Amino acid sequence: MQLIPKIAGIFIIGLSLSCTSLIPVQDLSKEALEGIGQLKEIEYNFHAACLEECTFAKVSQYKIEREENCACDLYLKADEQVNNLYFVLMDYWEGLYQLSSMEINHYNLNRPANALAASKLIEFKEDQLLAFQKLSEISLIAVTGQYRKNRVKEYMKEADPYQQIISEKLVFVLNENLLGLMGIQKEAWYSFYKGKSFDPALNAIDKASGAKEYYQLLADHRTRTDQIMVLIEVVEFIAEEHHKLVSSDLKLNSANFKAEIGRISADLRTLHYTYEQLKK
């Protein structure tokens, strides 16, 4: 008979501990993975920028060679640098996602409970046995849930300054250097096609066709720039929100935290939609 109050006590502790939902962290990580992950969808990179410049320079000099002969190997190093920054961020969010979304409800304690009953060390009635099994499962979930909650919080706090530096560097490299190279390319097109319009050897039809080519290049350039800028915004936004959440010291299962995540998700979805539209 003393067993029942004990069970009831465990049950109350179990219930209070089991309210440690990590779903908000799981949602945030999922959004971050989707958002930053879009970077891999951009087909344009430093190496592609180099090949574009090299082939355009050859075309503008009417230079035909058997092979491309573009010295672009160093640009692969720049892409490697972008990849390093990208992968370490993705790895972090992937880890947070896994840790916050681990399926722990499948601990099945009916076998140990049955063995305990069969051992006849303690006399169990069937409903008591079931209660014992259920309560053990609840406390196990609560303990691992509490453990995970603490770890997730600790990791986010520890990782925050580094994820900020890495995101900043990634944003800088994309914004200043990749878009910067594209800006230089744009001026090279302008210089070439505008120069053509003053070429006395060309007739009006040639000049008009050159102008058409130029404006097509500009249109493609604008679409590509817009795509990259949306992704830069995503990376900046996620880094900032991570920092805000860590410094606000919100409880991970509080209503405010959940509301914050809801807002972040909605904003990220808007950015994602913008990006998808630009891809069309």
Added chain:
Amino acid sequence: MKDRFDSEQISHLADEFLEVAKKFNDYRFEKISQQKISHETFLEMGKKSNQLMKTAREMKLLSTIIVGEETAAAISKLSSINKEIKGSINSLIDIQKAFDFIGALGDIGLAIIDKNPAAIGNNISLIAELLKEKTS
């Protein structure tokens, strides 16, 4: 902060080179339209502006591949946090394995009580597998 500063400085310098190239282009287009320069001079000036842009490209590349102390340290720190996170995930998976193990032991207890040799055999092989997984 040193690496980002250097990287930013080089990138900024490249932007300035591009601005000069743009101004130079504007200048040669203005002069040719006023017929103040010959077409040959115009083309020569074009080559100069291309050279400025080429240098600007190289600066943008250099600015990207510079990996300074601050970024390198952040990458290595975040990587080690990532390793710890994976460790936590593994320890939680180990908890699951431990419970599977206890479950199998419990079943052996039942099988012994039931005097069921087939069930004893099955559970022993299950435990052997679990142990193998844990030690491999």
